[in-house]
Amino acid sequence: MIAVNGIGFWAPGFAGLGAFRAGEADRDLTMPKCEVVTARARRGTSRIGRMLAEVTTQAAADASVDLGAVPTVYASAWGEIDIMINLLGQIADGDVGLSPLRFKHSVHNSASGMVSIAAGNRTFSTALAAGRKTFEQGVLEALTYLTTTDADHVILAVAEDRLPAPLDRFGEYEALAVAFCFGTDAREGAHGTLSFPKRTGEPFRPDLPELYAENPTAFALPVLDALANPEGAEGLALSAAPRPFAIDVLSAEQSRTEP
Amino acid sequence: MPLPSGVMDPRRPPLPITAAAAVNALGRTTREVLDALDAGRSGLRPPTFDVPVTTLVGAIPGDLDALPAEYAAYDCRLARMAKLAYDEVHEEVVRARERWGRERVAIILGTSTGGLHATERAFFQWRSDGTVPADFDFHRQHDFNGLGELLGAMAGVDGPVYTLSTACSSSGKVMATAQRLIDADVIDAALVGGVDSLCRMTLQGFHGLGVLTDVACRPFSSERKGINIGEGAAFCLLEREEVSSAPSDVWVLGVGESSDAHHMSSPHPEGRGAAEAMSRAMAQGGVGPDGIDHINAHGTSTLLNDAAESIAIHSLFGDRVPVVSTKGYTGHLLGAAGGTEAIFAMHAVRSNRVPRSLGVEPKDPSVAIDVQDVPRDQPVRRVLSNSFAFGGSNVSVLIGERP
Numbered sequence: 001m002i003a004v005n006g007i008g009f010w011a012p013g014f015a016g017l018g019a020f021r022a023g024e025a026d027r028d029l030t031m032p033k034c035e036v037v038t039a040r041a042r043r044g045t046s047r048i049g050r051m052l053a054e055v056t057t058q059a060a061a062d063a064s065v066d067l068g069a070v071p072t073v074y075a076s077a078w079g080e081i082d083i084m085i086n087l088l089g090q091i092a093d094g095d096v097g098l099s100p101l102r103f104k105h106s107v108h109n110s111a112s113g114m115v116s117i118a119a120g121n122r123t124f125s126t127a128l129a130a131g132r133k134t135f136e137q138g139v140l141e142a143l144t145y146l147t148t149t150d151a152d153h154v155i156l157a158v159a160e161d162r163l164p165a166p167l168d169r170f171g172e173y174e175a176l177a178v179a180f181c182f183g184t185d186a187r188e189g190a191h192g193t194l195s196f197p198k199r200t201g202e203p204f205r206p207d208l209p210e211l212y213a214e215n216p217t218a219f220a221l222p223v224l225d226a227l228a229n230p231e232g233a234e235g236l237a238l239s240a241a242p243r244p245f246a247i248d249v250l251s252a253e254q255s256r257t258e259p
Numbered sequence: 260m261p262l263p264s265g266v267m268d269p270r271r272p273p274l275p276i277t278a279a280a281a282v283n284a285l286g287r288t289t290r291e292v293l294d295a296l297d298a299g300r301s302g303l304r305p306p307t308f309d310v311p312v313t314t315l316v317g318a319i320p321g322d323l324d325a326l327p328a329e330y331a332a333y334d335c336r337l338a339r340m341a342k343l344a345y346d347e348v349h350e351e352v353v354r355a356r357e358r359w360g361r362e363r364v365a366i367i368l369g370t371s372t373g374g375l376h377a378t379e380r381a382f383f384q385w386r387s388d389g390t391v392p393a394d395f396d397f398h399r400q401h402d403f404n405g406l407g408e409l410l411g412a413m414a415g416v417d418g419p420v421y422t423l424s425t426a427c428s429s430s431g432k433v434m435a436t437a438q439r440l441i442d443a444d445v446i447d448a449a450l451v452g453g454v455d456s457l458c459r460m461t462l463q464g465f466h467g468l469g470v471l472t473d474v475a476c477r478p479f480s481s482e483r484k485g486i487n488i489g490e491g492a493a494f495c496l497l498e499r500e501e502v503s504s505a506p507s508d509v510w511v512l513g514v515g516e517s518s519d520a521h522h523m524s525s526p527h528p529e530g531r532g533a534a535e536a537m538s539r540a541m542a543q544g545g546v547g548p549d550g551i552d553h554i555n556a557h558g559t560s561t562l563l564n565d566a567a568e569s570i571a572i573h574s575l576f577g578d579r580v581p582v583v584s585t586k587g588y589t590g591h592l593l594g595a596a597g598g599t600e601a602i603f604a605m606h607a608v609r610s611n612r613v614p615r616s617l618g619v620e621p622k623d624p625s626v627a628i629d630v631q632d633v634p635r636d637q638p639v640r641r642v643l644s645n646s647f648a649f650g651g652s653n654v655s656v657l658i659g660e661r662p
Contacts, residue, residue: 069266077404078402079403079424087463088379088460091460091463092383096311097312097469098460098463100469104468107424107425107649109425109426109650114523117651120520121520123266124518125425125518125652126432127423128423129373129421129422130404130421131404134421137419137421140421140440141421144442148268148438148442148443149266149269149439166382167378170398171397
């Protein structure tokens with residue numbers, strides 16, 4: 001069993017999971033605070049970089065783990081696409097040398113670098129992409145790390161910002177970031193557990209909220225629902241490959257009754 | 260020897276490399292690439308495409324064939340390069356699929372810029388006339404995992420398909436991901452590797468950082484001025500067990516990963532994270548510094564990288580181990596660097612030969628490690644291959660003969 005000991009959440013309008021579940025949108029909230037990173041270090045960073053840093057920090061705090069020592073997996077299908085398009089605009093405008101501040105944050109692992117530097121974390125961190133399956137493959141990368149090392153926790157942070165023009169024609173959705181702090185043992189206040197690995201289960205094709213439906217991170221939302229609602233967890237399985245490789249999501253209540 | 264900090268990986272079973280291929284500026288086949296390496300011949304040339312900076316690049320020679328019609332939606336320079344290398348290992352991948360089952364073979368790739376070359380073309384047309392090319396398919400060409408999907412389809416495998424993108428450490432870290440997936444009994448084999456293509460954003464981005472050289476790069480030399488960028492594709496097939504009818508002579512013995520936690524684009528000045536990555540790789544493989552015969556350095560030829568990396572290497576090995584940077588042959592292949600240099604490390608083991616480190620003379624007197632511009636024939640049982648990246652992401656891969 002893998003415990004979900006911490007959760008982080010951010011979306012435009014919602015500073016955390018509580019506000020999102022309550023449906024209490026703050027229309028002025030368009031950028032995460034991202035206070036773990038200094039104002040100086042935030043220069044040149046994108047919104048998705050700050051979203052990933054924000055939810056990672058939230059999940060660590062929720063699970064009471066040290067952000068300076070916990071291994072991290074960052075997952076996003078299109079990552080720093082906003083900075084890439086900004087840099088291409090600089091080229092189109094005739095700039096020869098591109099902005100160093102923007103360029104160094106154009107890499108997919110920008111958030112990994114930001115958080116590890118801010119927290120002084122020198123251990124394992126990675127960043128991955130897998131198109132529409134980014135969330136599921138991120139879970140796989142995080143849980144294989146947790147179960148094959150002596151780590152007691154790992155944080156998976158997954159996020160997608162809106163696609164900028166001209167790429168918005170390939171997908172329109174609202175931005176969303178979610179993080180899970182997975183642990184080998186459930187701590188007090190754990191949100192629930194996952195059974196892993198399990199090689200059965202149907203492909204994971206849940207109905208997603210329309211606002212986020214084209215955002216690959218939205219596949220985390222049914223997992224959040226399952227953790228919150230015992231009935232909702234029944235039969236829910238992440239298929240992390242095209243064929244059955246599944247992770248059952250059990251609520252805290254269910255996991256107490258599991259053998 | 261600095262002690263690694265944080266989580267420790269356990270010892271891992273060594274994984275046989277049952278097939279490998281690389282294409283880059285040195286050639287369009289693995290044989291051509293390794294022959295050029297043996298001959299000490301650089302592939303760096305002036306760029307043949309429009310870019311407003313003076314530099315040399317490592318471009319794959321000649322034209323690249325379009326993908327077959329059934330994969331046309333994926334067709335872009337990145338995919339064409341990848342297919343050129345993949346075709347060399349396809350038969351072995353199919354063999355592994357038959358051996359282990361479709362669902363038990365993964366595709367784990369590394370890239371830094373993915374299909375950005377295709378997106379540049381689309382963006383510049385959009386800025387010009389408000390349209391994007393009809394054949395531009397964002398999800399299959401730009402998407403970092405589009406190439407993984409393509410290779411999964413060509414290989415006919417149904418295991419996990421995902422792409423690590425940690426800039427220049429990407430295709431070293433794929434080896435560690437494959438180890439863990441196999442250890443966790445999720446898969447039995449993985450096609451791992453790295454692919455990156457030349458594009459304007461990387462050239463002009465490194466120019467903006469002030470680290471792009473206008474001549475051939477000279478890692479560890481006192482006259483080094485910066486990096487050249489290159490392109491290429493490299494793949495290794497890793498399996499849980501070797502093929503009994505074709506025993507493997509080169510294995511992945513360990514992989515070490517670490518974070519600098521220092522700066523987004525500059526290494527820790529004493530190479531702290533680099534030394535940790537190397538220490539972790541050796542610890543995982545169960546060998547100490549005395550068991551290492553050669554190091555394929557990250558060796559980008561920037562002032563800061565080479566200084567920090569040489570301090571890191573010296574802290575572990577003194578000046579005992581022959582060190583080479585192969586960036587002077589291929590340019591810096593970014594997300595394909597680790598995978599490509601792992602194949603150079605394999606070749607060193609197979610040939611018992613340390614290649615020349617092009618351009619090192621006159622060597623920087625502050626570089627206290629053993630780097631020479633001459634090939635050396637000597638026993639090479641185990642090699643560390645280093646890759647370090649923006650964000651302070653470090654990986655070192657331990658490759659060697661049968662354990």
